Amino acid sequence: MLAYIVRRLVFGALTIVGVSIVVFVVMRVLPGDPLVAIFGSEGFTKLTPEQRENYMTALGLSDPLWLQYWHWVVDIARGQFGHSFFRSESVADTILRRGPITAEIALLSVALSWVVGVPVAVLSALRPNSAVDNIARFFSILFLAIPGFWFGMLIVLASLFWFGYKSPMAGVSLFTDPWGNFQIIIGPAVVLGLGQAAYITRMARSSLLEVIREDFVRTARAKGLTGRLVITLHALPNALLPVITLSGILLGFVLAGSIPVERAFGTPGLGSSMFSAVSERDIFVMQNLVFLYAVVFVMLNIIVDVIIAWLDPRIHYQ
Amino acid sequence: MSISQTSELPALRRRSLPQRVAAALWYFARRSPMSAFWGVVALTIVIVAIAAPWIAPFEPLRSDFRHMTKAPDALHIFGTDQIGRDTLTRVIYGSRASLLVAFGAVLLGTTTGALWGLASGFFGGRFDLISQRVIEFLQAFPDLILAMAIAMALGAGTGTVIVAIAITRIPFGGRIIRAVVLSLKELAYVEAARGLGASNLRLMARHILPQCIAPYLILATTHLGVAIIIEASLGFLGVGIPPPMPTWGNMLADALNSGLVPPWWLVLFPGAAITLTVLAFNLLGDGIRDVLDPRLRGAL
Numbered sequence: 001m002l003a004y005i006v007r008r009l010v011f012g013a014l015t016i017v018g019v020s021i022v023v024f025v026v027m028r029v030l031p032g033d034p035l036v037a038i039f040g041s042e043g044f045t046k047l048t049p050e051q052r053e054n055y056m057t058a059l060g061l062s063d064p065l066w067l068q069y070w071h072w073v074v075d076i077a078r079g080q081f082g083h084s085f086f087r088s089e090s091v092a093d094t095i096l097r098r099g100p101i102t103a104e105i106a107l108l109s110v111a112l113s114w115v116v117g118v119p120v121a122v123l124s125a126l127r128p129n130s131a132v133d134n135i136a137r138f139f140s141i142l143f144l145a146i147p148g149f150w151f152g153m154l155i156v157l158a159s160l161f162w163f164g165y166k167s168p169m170a171g172v173s174l175f176t177d178p179w180g181n182f183q184i185i186i187g188p189a190v191v192l193g194l195g196q197a198a199y200i201t202r203m204a205r206s207s208l209l210e211v212i213r214e215d216f217v218r219t220a221r222a223k224g225l226t227g228r229l230v231i232t233l234h235a236l237p238n239a240l241l242p243v244i245t246l247s248g249i250l251l252g253f254v255l256a257g258s259i260p261v262e263r264a265f266g267t268p269g270l271g272s273s274m275f276s277a278v279s280e281r282d283i284f285v286m287q288n289l290v291f292l293y294a295v296v297f298v299m300l301n302i303i304v305d306v307i308i309a310w311l312d313p314r315i316h317y318q
Numbered sequence: 319m320s321i322s323q324t325s326e327l328p329a330l331r332r333r334s335l336p337q338r339v340a341a342a343l344w345y346f347a348r349r350s351p352m353s354a355f356w357g358v359v360a361l362t363i364v365i366v367a368i369a370a371p372w373i374a375p376f377e378p379l380r381s382d383f384r385h386m387t388k389a390p391d392a393l394h395i396f397g398t399d400q401i402g403r404d405t406l407t408r409v410i411y412g413s414r415a416s417l418l419v420a421f422g423a424v425l426l427g428t429t430t431g432a433l434w435g436l437a438s439g440f441f442g443g444r445f446d447l448i449s450q451r452v453i454e455f456l457q458a459f460p461d462l463i464l465a466m467a468i469a470m471a472l473g474a475g476t477g478t479v480i481v482a483i484a485i486t487r488i489p490f491g492g493r494i495i496r497a498v499v500l501s502l503k504e505l506a507y508v509e510a511a512r513g514l515g516a517s518n519l520r521l522m523a524r525h526i527l528p529q530c531i532a533p534y535l536i537l538a539t540t541h542l543g544v545a546i547i548i549e550a551s552l553g554f555l556g557v558g559i560p561p562p563m564p565t566w567g568n569m570l571a572d573a574l575n576s577g578l579v580p581p582w583w584l585v586l587f588p589g590a591a592i593t594l595t596v597l598a599f600n601l602l603g604d605g606i607r608d609v610l611d612p613r614l615r616g617a618l
Contacts, residue, residue, distance in 0.1 A: 015454060
């Protein structure tokens with residue numbers, strides 16, 4: 001087991017190196033002048049060639065690419081994520097201040113997706129093609145098609161119209177003001193949670209339908225266990241293993257999805273910072289945030305893999 | 319046309335092409351009537367997108383300053399936006415951007431990925447090893463984040479958005495087609511062709527590629543819906559197709575930027591258009607998958 005964890009970590013580290021190269025290539029090497037990105041095409045044409053030269057040197061963009069890459073890696077290793085062109089707060093401080101809100105949204109949405117998805121899937125799988133099953137399948141197909149940010153905008157509008165309610169805009173910590181914090185995160189968490197629940201329900205339903213047909217379930221029934229115990233003790237734990245894996249993959253859906261969803265709700269989380277970086281064409285901030293998101297995604301997937309290996313003795317640790 | 323090639327009805331071969339297509343479609347409709355219905359919805363959306371200039375009641379960019387931010391009425395049945403543009407017209411034109419990007423990106427990305435997977439599965443060895451690592455690196459990013467970064471780095475434009483979304487589709491095509499090729503290349507008929515002296519290129523093109531068409535079609539159709547949602551999200555975040563061209567994502571972003579409380583009709587209709595389109599293409603894709611390859615049910 002320990003060897004397996006070490007192996008996964010080593011592969012994870014390799015992936016992170018690869019990811020850093022992809023991020024660097026996308027943000028620095030792809031065609032597209034960074035000065036155009038920063039100043040806009042109109043502002044760029046107003047710059048004299050010397051000014052362009054100076055800006056490029058000041059930003060370290062005149063160095064050879066490998067040197068730029070090296071500087072970037074060293075900065076990140078030192079925990080220096082640099083500054084935005086437009087804000088006084090350093091990127092590291094932004095991450096520390098806003099990251100927790102997005103993390104809370106992600107956690108709550110995963111919890112919600114399980115709380116909603118698994119019971120619905122059980123009801124669905126116990127009576128395939130019944131009315132309950134059909135309704136559940138209709139909603140899961142529907143929620144796969146609804147863009148989360150639109151759903152979020154509708155929720156914001158509806159709560160304004162009917163209850164005159166608007167969630168607070170300022171970020172507050174879970175520890176100083178739990179109620180205010182809850183009001184901020186609940187909207188995005190519900191939207192992202194239902195989006196994931198659609199996938200979870202689908203997967204859990206088909207997985208449960210498969211497991212129910214297996215011999216050990218028949219044995220459990222034959223020895224006289226009640227239907228409920230067969231499902232909760234024998235079928236469900238086995239059926240949920242692929243759902244855990246899916247839940248890990250869906251974390252990418254949550255991390256990315258929280259960007260437009262936080263924008264729709266006006267949530268002061270990391271997704272909103274990402275949105276600001278994109279709309280301000282702030283390439284350095286963007287570069288670091290994209291890298292951060294990818295690293296978090298890779299690490300979460302390692303954790304999920306280890307959990308699966310720990311839960312499922314059939315997996316060989318190779 | 320590809321459907322008729324992969325259908326299991328050899329009797330179709332002797333008839334003319336239109337007859338074969340019609341027969342294949344009829345076969346599909348009987349096998350899965352629900353998907354056929356959504357296929358018709360999807361086709362309608364495609365027709366609306368193509369025929370937008372003739373169907374739309376107004377000009378998408380023309381402002382009517384006497385009717386600004388008007389709720390839906392008899393003249394503007396979906397209302398107007400802050401500068402008096404007709405929402406129905408813009409939703410209709412929005413379908414063009416959405417479908418163009420979705421089809422372009424899926425075609426480009428899935429094809430690139432599929433060909434890459436074909437080569438990497440066929441040749442194996444070091445090329446395969448490196449390809450697998452690169453695909454892993456690409457998959458380490460959540461789709462939308464990678465697409466955002468690429469779209470932003472390349473600068474705004476329709477082509478940019480297509481490329482950005484296409485790149486996020488490459489790993490899927492690469493992985494699945496590679497797996498198909500790996501299982502195929504050990505089969506006896508491939509060995510036989512090799513024994514007869516067929517070159518690598520001929521083996522790939524004549525013996526392996528045809529077997530990849532069904533999984534390719536399934537992949538492409540199931541990814542259309544995702545591509546539409548990513549396109550809308552990019553537009554919403556301001557890195558999609560730049561205004562004034564109306565896209566559903568741009569329209570929702572405009573609505574949000576219009577003030578503290580966006581008018582409901584500016585929010586409801588573009589989003590409903592996205593949902594309906596994605597729903598239609600997803601369900602059509604499910605049907606195509608079930609008919610072409612029932613074994614893949616739930617796998618993709």
